[in-house]
Amino acid sequence: xxxxxxxxxxxxxxxxxxxxLNCSYEVTNFRSLLWYKQEKKAPTFLFMLTSSGIEKKSxxxxxxxxxxxxxxxxxxxxxxxxxxxIYLCAVTSGSARQLTFGSGTQLTVLP
Amino acid sequence: xxxxxxxxRYLITVTGKKLTVTCSQNMxxxxxxxxxxxxxxxxxxxYYSMNVEVTDxxxxxxxxxxxxxxxxxxxxxxxxxxxxxxxxxxxxxxRTGSYGYTFGSGTRLTVV
Numbered sequence: 001x002x003x004x005x006x007x008x009x010x011x012x013x014x015x016x017x018x019x020x021l022n023c024s025y026e027v028t029n030f031r032s033l034l035w036y037k038q039e040k041k042a043p044t045f046l047f048m049l050t051s052s053g054i055e056k057k058s059x060x061x062x063x064x065x066x067x068x069x070x071x072x073x074x075x076x077x078x079x080x081x082x083x084x085x086i087y088l089c090a091v092t093s094g095s096a097r098q099l100t101f102g103s104g105t106q107l108t109v110l111p
Numbered sequence: 112x113x114x115x116x117x118x119x120r121y122l123i124t125v126t127g128k129k130l131t132v133t134c135s136q137n138m139x140x141x142x143x144x145x146x147x148x149x150x151x152x153x154x155x156x157x158y159y160s161m162n163v164e165v166t167d168x169x170x171x172x173x174x175x176x177x178x179x180x181x182x183x184x185x186x187x188x189x190x191x192x193x194x195x196x197x198x199x200x201x202x203x204x205x206r207t208g209s210y211g212y213t214f215g216s217g218t219r220l221t222v223v
Contacts, residue, residue: 034211042201043154045211088154098169099144099203099212103153 002027006089006102014110017079021105023089024071031092033065033072038086038104046074046087079109113138117202117215124192124222132187132218134202142205143185144169144212145177147198154201160185192222 003026013019025033032050036043047056049065049072056063060079065072076083086104093100115136124130136143144159146169156169160179174196176188185204189196199219203212 042214042216045213048211090154098159099156100170101146101154101156103151 002091002093002098002100004089004091004100004102006087006105008105009103010106010108012108012110013079015080017109018075018077019079019107021074021076021087021089021107022071023073023102025089025091025100025102026070027091027093027100029094030067031094034090034092034099035063035072035074036088036090038088039084043088076107079107081109081111083107084109113213115202115204115213115215117200117218120216120218122218122220124220126193126222127191130189130192130220132189132200132202132220134185134187134215135183136185136204136213137183138204138206138213139182140204140206140213141182142207142212143179144203144205145175145185145187146201146203147171147196148201148217149198157187157200192220194222196220197222 005024007022034048035046047063052067060077063074086106088104089102118133141162145157146154148154155171157175158177160166201217202215205212
């Protein structure tokens with residue numbers, strides 16, 4: 001059974017701090033790893049990673065995938081209160097492109 | 112605007128009363144999925160569809176049905192809802208299934 005595990009489950013930091021969120025996975029026939037941000041509504045897409053070692057970057061957020069060790073990290077630098085959200089990691093696998101989510105990391109950024 | 116539209120946004124119903132949650136996308140995406148989100152359990156896939164008339168079970172299909180008669184629509188049907196189906200439901204679509212999925216705004220369902 002495909003499995004995606006995120007850590008930590010929750011994190012409280014102060015504005016300006018840098019955070020690292022972790023995602024490890026065990027899936028059959030890996031296709032891609034996706035990061036989403038969920039505030040009080042639907043998840044919104046952040047990154048898709050398919051190749052090992054290539055960093056994806058968008059402003060203060062960046063992510064990298066290690067296909068050998070089966071994990072990914074999401075970094076957020078100079079955090080702001082608007083970064084407070086649940087961050088979800090998901091993996092697509094198999095020919096049918098099934099999507100398996102981790103349980104998420106609840107990030108709270110205090111002013 | 113490219114989007115996935117779910118209706119209704121909120122629904123309270125009674126045990127055993129059949130209901131349908133609609134989902135429509137305007138991006139000509141082939142892949143569509145339904146998820147439920149429960150505290151501590153993350154998003155779990157209920158059913159997915161790779162194209163018209165092609166559907167398959169996800170991780171938690173019991174008590175749900177879907178159909179994909181047209182590319183844009185993927186309704187979720189609860190024939191006999193029970194209280195353990197109280198949850199937040201999301202529909203999502205994707206061009207290829209490996210690329211990022213676009214999510215609908217969610218349907219909060221309460222079964223009493």
